[in-house]
Amino acid sequence: MNKSCDLVVDLSEVTSADLSRVGGKALSLARVAASGARVPPGVCITTAAYTRYLDLTGIRERLPFLLGRKAFSEMRWEELWDLALRVRNLFVRTPLPDALAEELRKALATRFGWIPVTVRSSAPAEDSSTASFAGLHDSFVNVCGPTAILDKMRLVWASLWSDRALLYRQELGLDPSDSSMAVLIQELIIGRCSGVAFSRCPGRPHLAVIEAVWGLNQGLVDGDVEPDRILFDRLDKIIERHAPQREQACRPVVGGVALQSLSADERGTSPLTDADAARVFSLLRQAEAHFGAPQDMEWTERDGDLFILQSRPITAAGTAAEGDERSWYLSLHKSLATLRNLRRTIEDELLPAMEQDAQRLAAVNLTSLEDEALAAEIQRRSGLLDAWEARYREVCIPMAHGIRLFGQLYNDRLRPEDPFAFLDVLTGDEGLLAVQRNQALQALAEQVRRDPVLADQLRDGCAPAPDTPFARSLRQFTIRFGGLSWVMGTAEDEAQALITLVLEMAKSTPPRHSSDRQAREADYLAAFAPEDHSLARDVLDIGRASYRLRDNDNLFIGKLSARLREAYDEAERRLAQREIAVLAELIAPEKMRVARRTTANPLSFQQPAALPGSRQQARQLVGQPAGPGLAQGRAHVIRRPEDLRTLKSGDILVCDAVDPNMTFVVPLAGGIVERRGGMLIHGAIIAREYGIACVTGVPHAIDLIHSGDRVTVDGYLGLVTIEAHAPGERPAG
Amino acid sequence: MTVYAGRSRNPLPVSLVQTERGGHAGPMSDAVESDILRDLCTGQNLAVLATGTGTHPYASLVAVALTPDLRHLYFATPRATRKCANLAENSQVALLMDNRTNQVSDFSHAAAATFLGTAEEVTGAERDQGLAIYLARHPHLEEFTAAPSCAFFKVRIDRIYLVTRFQNVMEYHFSP
Numbered sequence: 067m068n069k070s071c072d073l074v075v076d077l078s079e080v081t082s083a084d085l086s087r088v089g090g091k092a093l094s095l096a097r098v099a100a101s102g103a104r105v106p107p108g109v110c111i112t113t114a115a116y117t118r119y120l121d122l123t124g125i126r127e128r129l130p131f132l133l134g135r136k137a138f139s140e141m142r143w144e145e146l147w148d149l150a151l152r153v154r155n156l157f158v159r160t161p162l163p164d165a166l167a168e169e170l171r172k173a174l175a176t177r178f179g180w181i182p183v184t185v186r187s188s189a190p191a192e193d194s195s196t197a198s199f200a201g202l203h204d205s206f207v208n209v210c211g212p213t214a215i216l217d218k219m220r221l222v223w224a225s226l227w228s229d230r231a232l233l234y235r236q237e238l239g240l241d242p243s244d245s246s247m248a249v250l251i252q253e254l255i256i257g258r259c260s261g262v263a264f265s266r267c268p269g270r271p272h273l274a275v276i277e278a279v280w281g282l283n284q285g286l287v288d289g290d291v292e293p294d295r296i297l298f299d300r301l302d303k304i305i306e307r308h309a310p311q312r313e314q315a316c317r318p319v320v321g322g323v324a325l326q327s328l329s330a331d332e333r334g335t336s337p338l339t340d341a342d343a344a345r346v347f348s349l350l351r352q353a354e355a356h357f358g359a360p361q362d363m364e365w366t367e368r369d370g371d372l373f374i375l376q377s378r379p380i381t382a383a384g385t386a387a388e389g390d391e392r393s394w395y396l397s398l399h400k401s402l403a404t405l406r407n408l409r410r411t412i413e414d415e416l417l418p419a420m421e422q423d424a425q426r427l428a429a430v431n432l433t434s435l436e437d438e439a440l441a442a443e444i445q446r447r448s449g450l451l452d453a454w455e456a457r458y459r460e461v462c463i464p465m466a467h468g469i470r471l472f473g474q475l476y477n478d479r480l481r482p483e484d485p486f487a488f489l490d491v492l493t494g495d496e497g498l499l500a501v502q503r504n505q506a507l508q509a510l511a512e513q514v515r516r517d518p519v520l521a522d523q524l525r526d527g528c529a530p531a532p533d534t535p536f537a538r539s540l541r542q543f544t545i546r547f548g549g550l551s552w553v554m555g556t557a558e559d560e561a562q563a564l565i566t567l568v569l570e571m572a573k574s575t576p577p578r579h580s581s582d583r584q585a586r587e588a589d590y591l592a593a594f595a596p597e598d599h600s601l602a603r604d605v606l607d608i609g610r611a612s613y614r615l616r617d618n619d620n621l622f623i624g625k626l627s628a629r630l631r632e633a634y635d636e637a638e639r640r641l642a643q644r645e646i647a648v649l650a651e652l653i654a655p656e657k658m659r660v661a662r663r664t665t666a667n668p669l670s671f672q673q674p675a676a677l678p679g680s681r682q683q684a685r686q687l688v689g690q691p692a693g694p695g696l697a698q699g700r701a702h703v704i705r706r707p708e709d710l711r712t713l714k715s716g717d718i719l720v721c722d723a724v725d726p727n728m729t730f731v732v733p734l735a736g737g738i739v740e741r742r743g744g745m746l747i748h749g750a751i752i753a754r755e756y757g758i759a760c761v762t763g764v765p766h767a768i769d770l771i772h773s774g775d776r777v778t779v780d781g782y783l784g785l786v787t788i789e790a791h792a793p794g795e796r797p798a799g
Numbered sequence: 800m801t802v803y804a805g806r807s808r809n810p811l812p813v814s815l816v817q818t819e820r821g822g823h824a825g826p827m828s829d830a831v832e833s834d835i836l837r838d839l840c841t842g843q844n845l846a847v848l849a850t851g852t853g854t855h856p857y858a859s860l861v862a863v864a865l866t867p868d869l870r871h872l873y874f875a876t877p878r879a880t881r882k883c884a885n886l887a888e889n890s891q892v893a894l895l896m897d898n899r900t901n902q903v904s905d906f907s908h909a910a911a912a913t914f915l916g917t918a919e920e921v922t923g924a925e926r927d928q929g930l931a932i933y934l935a936r937h938p939h940l941e942e943f944t945a946a947p948s949c950a951f952f953k954v955r956i957d958r959i960y961l962v963t964r965f966q967n968v969m970e971y972h973f974s975p
Binding site (some may be wrong): 126127130133134135677679680683685686687688783785 | 832833836868869870903904905906908959960964965966967968969970971972973974
């Protein structure tokens with residue numbers, strides 16, 4: 067076999083024997099075509115090209131460095147995002163070796179010239195009868211010319227390592243290192259309408275369903291365009307039709323596809339007549355008969371001709387119950403259009419409503435309530451918090467995908483060495499409430515710095531006179547930011563805790579903010595052609611909103627938590643004086659629940675008795691570099707909210723997770739070490755805002771590091787080194 | 800959103816589905832360090848022994864066996880060797896054991912343990928006891944150790960430094 071034949075094979079020549087080199091999708095299409103159905107003509111770039119790329123570029127050797135930092139099963143979704151982003155950037159930054167590129171370019175130029183094509187994944191493990199990788203790997207529509215095709219091909223290869231694909235392989239027990247990827251290049255069929263057809267309607271498996279949209283079906287599979295739905299019974303009769311409010315269609319534009327408004331005619335008409343739907347249904351039946359299994363088929367129609375774009379078996383796993391966690395995780399991947407809607411919902415509805423609820427609760431005079439009424443109030447507040455947290459999960463977490471969408475575009479265009487360089491375009495956001503809160507605290511600290519008499523007075527424990535500027539600022543702070551009681555304790559001692567914090571902050575000058583936001587933004591925009599600036603700005607705008615909201619929305623939740631905590635405090639105060647059954651039964655479990663939100667890892671790690679007679683201690687721990695910098699200092703481990711009070715300027719803050727409601731102490735910290743991992747977690751975001759060295763994703767950080775240990779935080783390499791253990795510490799073992 | 804958006808698959812592994820707020824990272828899936836250390840000590844036959852006198856430390860490969868409590872390590876060496884001469888002057892030693900396979904995966908999967916301790920030549924009953932452990936591990940060295948010119952050493956281990964995942968370092972300090 068000659069080399070070109072090894073690398074590129076025409077779809078019409080693919081046989082079952084080629085599965086391992088052309089992948090499941092290509093083989094299915096070849097079989098469909100062989101059965102007489104129409105498929106867009108094209109070629110498959112075999113897995114040999116992928117293998118050669120990995121071997122010749124050294125990526126095969128570099129991948130284990132990225133993947134081996136932490137046990138996969140210990141990673142949270144933020145960490146999976148990070149991992150996939152790092153891998154993707156590795157592929158983006160590593161060009162094809164010249165000889166390989168030349169060979170492929172020649173084959174593609176001969177076959178397609180400048181005809182627009184689709185570039186799609188076709189992994190050998192994909193779309194078998196037991197495993198379907200639907201939606202896990204990337205596809206690109208309307209790509210023109212060999213260079214652009216080869217660029218997209220690398221992205222398709224990288225998607226073998228996407229967070230979603232990694233998760234799925236983990237579930238199936240597949241090692242991604244052993245996986246491979248072929249790439250399918252087909253002529254783009256610009257369909258009048260397109261859609262999917264499913265032999266078994268999810269939730270109603272006795273029916274088949276066809277979904278149809280105007281234009282290309284990219285909008286449908288991305289979830290941006292609501293389709294018409296047509297349900298068929300076993301007798302092949304249409305029994306239901308659902309028409310959405312048709313607004314947009316996905317259509318080809320220069321360099322890709324875009325959502326465009328429908329004409330008035332299209333809005334008012336279903337993309338499929340009953341007769342056309344019956345033709346699509348008949349095609350589905352043919353595919354079922356050919357493959358001998360229920361199918362999940364993608365189709366398009368052009369000038370009356372129906373094309374099958376893809377047909378794969380519906381796997382057992384494909385019928386998993388709605389609402390399972392995978393479905394939720396996959397739904398985090400949002401398009402720009404969906405993110406815009408989410409942003410509107412959060413900014414215009416959620417946050418104002420949360421603020422309103424918090425204010426309404428604050429207006430309730432708890433001390434005047436009867437015991438029964440107080441119990442009811444606790445339940446009301448608890449229920450309200452639960453409801454808002456559910457909304458948070460449903461709406462706010464998916465919004466975080468905006469950061470990633472921006473990061474991906476940034477990395478694709480600028481190909482930076484640091485895959486997280488894009489964060490520098492997002493930091494320095496004046497709209498970040500946590501930063502505003504810290505600025506207000508710094509202003510209080512500045513008043514203390516300038517007034518030695520006031521400082522002495524506060525240090526001696528004297529409350530500031532109520533009519534002084536400092537006392538007024540303190541009150542304003544509490545009104546604006548809801549105080550710090552949620553993490554600092556009861557309202558009574560909150561004021562003192564706040565003063566202690568301000569005194570500590572007054573000892574040193576605040577850290578500098580990173581300030582090259584404008585320059586980075588200009589670099590970013592300069593990477594786009596003028597006609598793409600609008601899209602670039604839109605994505606940046608969503609990225610910034612996402613970054614800001616990711617932190618801010620938690621502070622709103624924090625305000626509601628503070629109101630719940632306040633009600634508990636009142637109940638506790640009463641319980642200390644007398645027995646009140648109705649309150650006592652509420653307090654115990656609920657207290658625990660609230661505590662879990664703020665304190666460290668409840669399932670504290672118990673190092674097994676390692677070696678008899680030995681004392682075990684950590685010397686160096688590996689995490690993820692989340693904030694560049696090198697810091698050395700005394701560790702201060704946060705196990706309970708109260709521990710925040712004793713943080714000293716320059717201490718290394720070691721915690722399970724920096725809760726957004728505790729970021730006010732961050733400017734005091736010399737460095738941050740966190741068990742929870744990822745670049746998008748609050749600790750990392752706020753550390754980056756202040757230019758503080760930060761390492762996240764350190765397993766069991768609060769158990770392996772002890773307050774008083776002398777530690778070095780290497781925010782470049784993601785290492786925490788314990789130089790000297792605190793005197794008297796007897797680590798586990 | 801269509802019924803197909805986010806097409807359902809199997810549920811996520813439990814450790815990955817915790818909610819945003821709070822929660823634990825899930826049980827450790829990898830072997831705990833002490834198990835890795837035990838595997839290393841029972842699985843590896845050879846270690847690099849570092850002895851030192853004069854200007855340069857000296858490294859040599861030796862066949863080793865450890866007691867089950869990992870407190871003591873045995874090795875044998877001809878008396879005329881450089882290491883034997885060094886040990887006569889300085890009994891402080893370091894040994895390195897690792898499970899590398901000379902593959903790229905070593906960077907993330909290999910473990911290495913550095914042992915710090917004091918070596919002394921053993922004789923009499925103590926030698927017999929140690930030799931039993933040693934020969935159980937290296938039966939082919941019976942003739943070698945039986946030679947009058949072969950010295951049999953016991954290292955009392957004070958500390959073990961275990962490196963996993965390329966950079967993760969755990970220390971084990973034995974009380975004297």
